[in-house]
Amino acid sequence: MKYSGEELPTGFLGRSARIVQIRAQIEKIGVGRTPVLIQGESGTGKEVAARSLFNANPQGQFVPIECGSMVGTLMESELFGHTRHAFTGAGENKRGLMELANGGTAFFDEIGDLALELQVKLLRVLQEREYRPVGSLQRVKVDVRIIAATHRNLEREIAAGRFREDLFHRLNVIRLTLPPLRDRKEDIPLLIERFIASPDRRYSIANEAMDAIMRYDWPGNVRELKNCIDRMIAMNSGPLLHFTDLPSNVIYHARAGTSTATTVAATVGGARGIPLPPPVVALRGIVPLQALERQAIEHALQQTAGDRTEAALLLGIGRTTLYRKLKEYQLGEN
Ligand SMILES: Nc1ncnc2c1ncn2[C@@H]1O[C@H](COP(=O)(O)OP(=O)(O)OP(=O)(O)O)[C@@H](O)[C@H]1O
Ligand SMILES: [Mg+2]
Known part of the structure; x- marks a missing residue:
């Protein structure tokens, strides 16, 4: 095999026509701030692709967000932060991941698992470029690039009532579909x-x-x-x-x-x-x-x-x- 450890290229590896094409797409769309939806079976490299998109034109921070890991108020305050006394045990003001991602990229991993009530709030971020921290009356402006990934078929999730169609259309501006390894x-x-x-x-x-x-x-x-x-x-x-x-x-x-x-x-x-x-x-x-x-x-x-x-x-x-x-x-x- 021809590479020695040091010369190995980094990023989204592959020499198949599909991957070469995806890499070119990543280079091109990485520059903009348009939302990107990455689809692919488990283990096809969705996170590697998301990070490569960010690295094509790094601005601000890359903030990964595990959508399936939390539900309800906890996830909402994790995402958008909260004010003091927003809820019992809220303690001091807390910054959310959106604030961290401001000026950068928020990577919503497994977006298909995002709770419906949070889907509404994310839609608001995409449409109005603003959000409201939990317990706050003030809206906060935010400039964030959204990259979302899922192994699920979102069209099917929509049909089953588990995913909002309006959010899907907002996210699905550019879609990257990662092919399974058996096809390459x-x-x-x-x-x-x-x-x-x-x-x-x-x-x-x-x-x-x-x-x-x-x-x-x-x-x-x-x-x-x-x-x-x-x-x-x-x-x-x-x-x-x-x-x-x-x-x-x-x-x-x-x-x-x-x-x-x-x-x-x-x-x-x-x-x-x-x-x-x-x-x-x-x-x-x-x-x-x-x-x-x-x-x-x-x-x-x-x-x-x-x-x-x-x-x-x-x-x-x-x-x-x-x-x-x-x-x-x-x-x-x-
Ligand atoms: N094209 C690639 N080049 C280099 N490494 C890759 C590539 N694709 C995947 N990998 C490696 O394979 C593993 C899985 O990749 P990744 O986590 O991005 O996949 P995923 O699609 O997010 O998977 P999951 O659905 O299981 O979260 C990681 O260790 C990653 O570094
Ligand atoms: Mg992943």
Whole structure:
């Protein structure tokens, strides 16, 4: 792989056409103050995109706001601040996140989770550029760029009555849609290169492991990929990250989901000295369920170094069932 740790680019990484295009969009719209709505599955990099938008033309502060974390008055005072005696226990005047974001950017993360009563108040900020701290009669002027992100389909949330349509239209002036990682697998090597970059160690990945990574679908997207690499580094003592250090779901997918090859051989088992099962014939890319089951059991035993109680636990079946299946598949010394 061609980057050394120091030369790695920062920001929103990727070489796929979609990401190159999104990066160009970020550079362009980062300059303005128009609201931006970022949509994408969990782990696709919504926060990285929001921060890149801010960094394209940094003004004031970038203030992240977790919309799902608080409800009601607490969230309102967190956002807009409150005056003394606004409510029992209010204490002194308190500045809100909006005041902090004044002149800068407020990042409303998981905007789909924002309580309806706060949606009204945010709409006011967008329309009138002002808000009222809790307990105050005075309105406060504010100049803030709003970036909102969500993994939800807001149109569906509107239909379900959970999201205000007027707020949606105010936010949806520019929309960035981040593609799932499975649709841009060519970005994976570059992302991995970033994740394994460390000042004091050069890691590399065994080809077999890389193949499995490229074949996996990454439902948790870049976040899942990062966790996977972190885990491989933690599991490994040397600089080469092995296939067997991969999380079991990735290994399992690699062994079971081969769509091009007609035989699914248990390469891992072989490497560890566990007898290989008879080759499984995959017709039209479909592996028989029994073969998948057998492989899952073998894999669980391998992960637990032959501990059947733990293997049964991992497999989510009872010990007796595991024994029966071991017999059925003629596994172990049953
Ligand atoms: N294009 C990218 N370049 C570099 N790192 C990325 C990229 N996309 C995601 N990441 C990394 O993946 C992880 C998840 O990214 P981020 O938190 O931005 O995703 P998200 O869409 O906000 O996810 P969630 O919905 O889980 O909050 C972070 O560690 C982030 O640094
Ligand atoms: Mg996020």
